[in-house]
Amino acid sequence: MIRPIEYTVSLEAPQTQTFQITMLVRNVASRTLEVALPVWRQGRYGVLNPAGSIRSVRAYTPSQRALAIRKTDKTTWRIEAEGAPEIFIQYTVFANSLNDRTRHVDDTHAFLSGAMVFFYVPSRRNDSLLVRLDAPADWQVACGLDHAEDDPLTLLAPNYDVLIDSPIEIGQHELITFDVAGKRHDVAVWGGAAFDAARLERDFMQVVQTELKIFGSLPYDRYVFIMHVAAGLGGGTEHLNSTVIQMTPRSLEEEEQYKRVLSLAAHEMFHTWNVKRFKPSALRDVDLTRENYTELLWFCEGTTSYYDTLVVVRAGLDTPASYLRALAEGIYQCRARPGTRVQSPAESSFDAWIKFNNPTPDDLNSTVSYYESGELVSLLLDLDIRRRTQNRVNLDHLMSAMYEAFPVSGPGYTTADLLEVLSRLTNSRFEEFFEKYIEGTSRYPFEEFFHVVGLEMVPLQTDARAYTGLALQEDGASCVVRSVLSDGPAYIAGVNSGDEVVTLNGRKFRAPDINGHIERTMSPGDTVWLQLLRRGRLRRVEFRLGEKPNSRWEIRKVSSPTPEQKAGYESWLHCEF
Ligand SMILES: [Zn+2]
Numbered sequence: 001m002i003r004p005i006e007y008t009v010s011l012e013a014p015q016t017q018t019f020q021i022t023m024l025v026r027n028v029a030s031r032t033l034e035v036a037l038p039v040w041r042q043g044r045y046g047v048l049n050p051a052g053s054i055r056s057v058r059a060y061t062p063s064q065r066a067l068a069i070r071k072t073d074k075t076t077w078r079i080e081a082e083g084a085p086e087i088f089i090q091y092t093v094f095a096n097s098l099n100d101r102t103r104h105v106d107d108t109h110a111f112l113s114g115a116m117v118f119f120y121v122p123s124r125r126n127d128s129l130l131v132r133l134d135a136p137a138d139w140q141v142a143c144g145l146d147h148a149e150d151d152p153l154t155l156l157a158p159n160y161d162v163l164i165d166s167p168i169e170i171g172q173h174e175l176i177t178f179d180v181a182g183k184r185h186d187v188a189v190w191g192g193a194a195f196d197a198a199r200l201e202r203d204f205m206q207v208v209q210t211e212l213k214i215f216g217s218l219p220y221d222r223y224v225f226i227m228h229v230a231a232g233l234g235g236g237t238e239h240l241n242s243t244v245i246q247m248t249p250r251s252l253e254e255e256e257q258y259k260r261v262l263s264l265a266a267h268e269m270f271h272t273w274n275v276k277r278f279k280p281s282a283l284r285d286v287d288l289t290r291e292n293y294t295e296l297l298w299f300c301e302g303t304t305s306y307y308d309t310l311v312v313v314r315a316g317l318d319t320p321a322s323y324l325r326a327l328a329e330g331i332y333q334c335r336a337r338p339g340t341r342v343q344s345p346a347e348s349s350f351d352a353w354i355k356f357n358n359p360t361p362d363d364l365n366s367t368v369s370y371y372e373s374g375e376l377v378s379l380l381l382d383l384d385i386r387r388r389t390q391n392r393v394n395l396d397h398l399m400s401a402m403y404e405a406f407p408v409s410g411p412g413y414t415t416a417d418l419l420e421v422l423s424r425l426t427n428s429r430f431e432e433f434f435e436k437y438i439e440g441t442s443r444y445p446f447e448e449f450f451h452v453v454g455l456e457m458v459p460l461q462t463d464a465r466a467y468t469g470l471a472l473q474e475d476g477a478s479c480v481v482r483s484v485l486s487d488g489p490a491y492i493a494g495v496n497s498g499d500e501v502v503t504l505n506g507r508k509f510r511a512p513d514i515n516g517h518i519e520r521t522m523s524p525g526d527t528v529w530l531q532l533l534r535r536g537r538l539r540r541v542e543f544r545l546g547e548k549p550n551s552r553w554e555i556r557k558v559s560s561p562t563p564e565q566k567a568g569y570e571s572w573l574h575c576e577f
Contacts, residue, residue, distance in 0.1 A: 003130040011135040015107040023089045036076040038288035041115040043237040046357025050116040051075040057091040109171020114164035131155040142169040142188035144242035165240040169226040180208045191229035193249035206315040238271030267308035278402045281412030297349035302374010314574040324555040345373045361497030365486040383449040391568040454565030457553040466522045466545040472511040479511040493543035500533040
């Protein structure tokens with residue numbers, strides 16, 4: 001089997017956390033050959049510069065004649081071809097970056113996210129490719145790519161973009177397999193925990209089936225869940241027909257946390273349609289050398305987040321009561337965040353590259369998360385669609401219509417396209433909704449919208465509570481200011497993030513206790529003084545306590561629902577009212 005571009009990954013000394021890649025480029029006809037590494041990877045809208053972990057790059061001909069190679073920018077190398085039609089490029093990758101799901105190797109496995117390890121020829125991204133894995137004998141591969149007929153360790157990709165959207169897991173993992181709609185689903189569990197594999201299989205299958213009902217068909221022949229289970233891990237990344245999801249062993253072992261594993265699986269699987277099939281035009285034919293901007297991450301990520309917990313309820317794996325409690329908490333957190341009044345979900349999407357993926361202590365004051373705000377505005381949109389159509393149409397219809405209208409072979413969609421599809425489905429215009437809640441920072445009026453599914457929001461506490469606006473964390477035995485919220489008195493008084501709170505009114509407290517103590521024993525308007533340690537010097541700050549700007553709510557069923565409200569609830573949660 002011969003491909004224009006081939007890679008051999010040598011995993012001979014995985015215990016050193018390095019591996020060697022030998023790339024063979026055929027059909028070189030130019031005087032020089034450029035090879036490069038992308039600066040970002042699919043699913044993470046931030047520049048990661050993986051070329052920083054590349055070393056010992058050399059180029060040579062099939063007869064081992066060395067060719068001159070030099071770097072032309074942070075991530076590009078130029079080779080003098082000297083007339084050679086075939087050129088080898090060899091380099092070493094240091095791979096110990098597991099948390100960002102980019103590259104990791106040790107004596108138990110290797111994980112390779114293509115864009116972070118495989119060089120490409122910028123002028124030949126469409127060439128077909130092959131990857132040979134040279135690994136310890138007892139290691140197995142889990143990957144969305146097809147493999148050569150006679151060799152599971154030789155992977156095939158039609159082009160570079162498919163290669164880098166198909167992460168490779170190879171090592172010692174447990175394999176669970178199930179079928180949905182006649183298609184095979186593999187779950188490869190690396191790391192391990194004391195978990196019930198039969199239950200996981202059943203639950204993942206339910207999740208896939210529930211999402212299949214929304215979209216009508218599975219857009220792949222085979223799907224692979226790569227699961228990394230180890231202390232300190234969390235989160236996931238969507239890929240073409242696979243995903244990498246990470247979690248702690250505890251989250252597989254403890255009931256409450258296990259629901260998060262299911263919603264994580266539901267989230268990444270949902271992306272198989274939302275992002276991997278219908279995608280913003282800005283995320284088609286992406287530039288791998290720099291940022292790619294879109295205002296639509298609120299829809300790509302936020303709407304996916306909205307469905308990830310909803311699907312778990314619909315699949316019967318969580319209860320409506322616990323789902324509604326989590327929604328109420330989400331609404332509280334959103335309204336309590338000063339950044340909600342500063343940055344819109346569309347702006348948060350556009351600025352993902354410089355804000356969301358570059359967190360600062362001021363984020364709560366100046367930004368929203370396109371995941372969290374996107375989730376809530378998707379809920380609001382779902383409720384508004386239902387309101388305007390008497391529950392005849394809902395967000396599920398928008399999702400399946402987008403899947404149909406914007407196939408992966410097409411140009412992708414824009415915000416205007418999304419508005420057009422909404423209008424066609426509902427006979428109603430959503431421009432004003434978008435201006436207020438997606439491109440603007442208007443407060444989401446859930447109180448007015450929940451009635452359409454027979455629910456109401458009831459305030460849990462109406463009494464004013466004393467408020468500092470300090471978010472604190474423990475650092476060893478110290479209490480350190482993580483963030484100072486701009487709607488609290490500590491902000492104006494000049495408390496800074498990073499300050500150590502030595503005492504409050506002359507007494508030492510642990511970080512988790514200070515705000516609770518203030519709420520229980522003091523009132524808005526009372527004066528407090530803090531002893532702070534900043535850059536090694538003590539200082540005293542005094543201020544009057546403010547009022548906590550938000551209360552919490554309970555979302556509960558209305559006492560005498562109409563048949564329409566009941567039907568709305570049932571079509572939303574797929575549970576009886
Ligand atoms: Zn996502």
